Amino acid sequence: MANVVVVGAQWGDEGKGKIVDWLSERADVVARFQGGHNAGHTLVIDGTIYKLNALPSGVVRGGKLSVIGNGVVLDPWHLVKEIETIRGQGVEVTPETLMVAENTPLILPFHGELDRAREGQNAMAKIGTTGRGIGPCYEDKVGRRVIRVADLADDATLELRVDRALVHHNALRAGLGLPEIDRDALLASLREIAPEILKYAAPVWKVLNEKRRAGNRILFEGAQGALLDIDFGTYPFVTSSNTIAGQAATGTGIGPGSIDFVLGIVKAYTTRVGEGPFPTELDDADGERLGTRGREFGTVTGRKRRCGWFDAVLVRQTCATSGMNGIALTKLDVLDGFETLKVCVGYDLDGERLDHLPTAADQQARCTPVYEELPGWQESTEGARSWADLPANAIKYVRRVEELIDCPVALLSTSPERDDTILVTDPFAD
Numbered sequence: 001m002a003n004v005v006v007v008g009a010q011w012g013d014e015g016k017g018k019i020v021d022w023l024s025e026r027a028d029v030v031a032r033f034q035g036g037h038n039a040g041h042t043l044v045i046d047g048t049i050y051k052l053n054a055l056p057s058g059v060v061r062g063g064k065l066s067v068i069g070n071g072v073v074l075d076p077w078h079l080v081k082e083i084e085t086i087r088g089q090g091v092e093v094t095p096e097t098l099m100v101a102e103n104t105p106l107i108l109p110f111h112g113e114l115d116r117a118r119e120g121q122n123a124m125a126k127i128g129t130t131g132r133g134i135g136p137c138y139e140d141k142v143g144r145r146v147i148r149v150a151d152l153a154d155d156a157t158l159e160l161r162v163d164r165a166l167v168h169h170n171a172l173r174a175g176l177g178l179p180e181i182d183r184d185a186l187l188a189s190l191r192e193i194a195p196e197i198l199k200y201a202a203p204v205w206k207v208l209n210e211k212r213r214a215g216n217r218i219l220f221e222g223a224q225g226a227l228l229d230i231d232f233g234t235y236p237f238v239t240s241s242n243t244i245a246g247q248a249a250t251g252t253g254i255g256p257g258s259i260d261f262v263l264g265i266v267k268a269y270t271t272r273v274g275e276g277p278f279p280t281e282l283d284d285a286d287g288e289r290l291g292t293r294g295r296e297f298g299t300v301t302g303r304k305r306r307c308g309w310f311d312a313v314l315v316r317q318t319c320a321t322s323g324m325n326g327i328a329l330t331k332l333d334v335l336d337g338f339e340t341l342k343v344c345v346g347y348d349l350d351g352e353r354l355d356h357l358p359t360a361a362d363q364q365a366r367c368t369p370v371y372e373e374l375p376g377w378q379e380s381t382e383g384a385r386s387w388a389d390l391p392a393n394a395i396k397y398v399r400r401v402e403e404l405i406d407c408p409v410a411l412l413s414t415s416p417e418r419d420d421t422i423l424v425t426d427p428f429a430d
């Protein structure tokens with residue numbers, strides 16, 4: 001039995017939601033293991049659009065267990081709203097179909113306020129955060145002052161945890177010119193939301209290990225992308241969690257040896273939301289065309305995504321740091337109609353040729369891409385469901401991408417619709 005990890009191989013929004021939904025037909029459990037509701041995963045099923053932030057993308061299929069692991073940071077009020085919205089679309093969510101790890105940290109309203117207050121300070125470099133409190137909540141987790149799901153079950157513990165957090169946050173807020181937190185109001189709203197969350201609470205590590213032993217297939221759904229990883233991303237323009245495949249183990253409590261296949265989701269070009277380096281970014285008509293054809297607007301914030309050519313150097317690097325066994329190449333259809341396509345195959349740094357992105361921020365900023373040109377295709381690939389439907393130049397492009405990133409294509413996606421997908425290698429195959 002195979003367990004599969006899906007991770008974004010670029011700066012997020014590669015199409016993880018669509019691919020996880022498609023693969024979840026073959027899985028019994030779908031588990032999120034990091035990030036929070038900064039994620040925006042889009043599924044399109046027979047023309048109906050589902051937008052998920054905190055819920056795993058497997059939730060839309062009946063008969064699967066959806067899991068929110070301890071590596072996630074969870075806004076309880078957002079989760080309740082998201083469940084209501086998805087129920088309104090006819091999806092069933094019950095304690096039998098959704099589990100939340102008892103050791104999951106909670107995002108509280110002051111985390112989002114802190115995100116936004118810091119971003120508003122002119123003296124500090126802007127990250128372009130979604131402002132949803134993800135970073136400040138992870139800081140509290142590592143600082144050993146976060147409130148976790150299990151703390152909601154006992155009032156005395158909850159008060160103790162809140163007081164511990166407030167000592168730190170009120171001091172910080174005074175420095176930022178923010179008002180003190182209203183302790184009683186915060187406790188009251190936590191007491192009110194507690195039963196709504198506790199009904200889904202479970203020892204996820206135990207459940208997943210039992211499921212694994214029983215031969216169930218687990219699909220781990222990553223959020224963000226490997227270039228937003230706190231260690232291996234374009235620091236400090238990153239998110240506050242490990243987004244690479246190794247996190248699937250620590251973010252759920254399953255051993256790393258239980259992971260059989262790592263699937264990287266790769267967009268056929270490159271996009272980025274928010275600030276930070278982007279060597280192949282296009283500021284011209286080609287960039288506009290990618291953005292328009294690809295409908296590149298953020299799911300969470302509505303911001304226009306920055307667009308550029310495919311960067312094989314970066315994806316080769318992320319295939320290495322996540323140990324990808326294969327990739328799903330998405331949005332190939334967006335490249336239809338280009339005369340010529342460019343692919344970045346190296347960088348020039350002060351006259352020297354590099355085969356990877358250097359770590360130092362000043363060097364990253366000075367890297368200029370070295371391009372290889374490939375012929376485009378005029379035929380439509382939109383909705384293609386087999387290799388035979390693809391024009392020869394599209395196949396050449398895919399083959400060249402595989403060579404350059406040193407990783408084979410397992411899946412190809414040719415539209416937002418669930419079934420417009422070409423299977424090359426089944427990640428769940430034994």
Ligand code: GDP
Binds near residue numbers: 015017041294
């Ligand atoms: P995620 O965050 O990785 O799940 O990706 P998002 O949902 O934020 O963004 C990907 C967008 O591309 C969504 O609007 C998808 O519906 C759409 N999409 C996914 N795969 C394809 C594809 O193969 N072709 C096209 N044209 N759109 C796609």
Ligand code: IMO
Binds near residue numbers: 013127129273275
């Ligand atoms: P999915 O799962 C794209 C970006 C933000 C910002 C930086 C830090 O949909 O691929 P944060 O809110 O984490 O403090 O923001 O990371 N970012 C994403 N970009 N897709 C995402 O998620 C993202 N989640 C965060 O734009 O630059």
Ligand code: MG
Binds near residue numbers: 012013039299
């Ligand atoms: Mg997204």
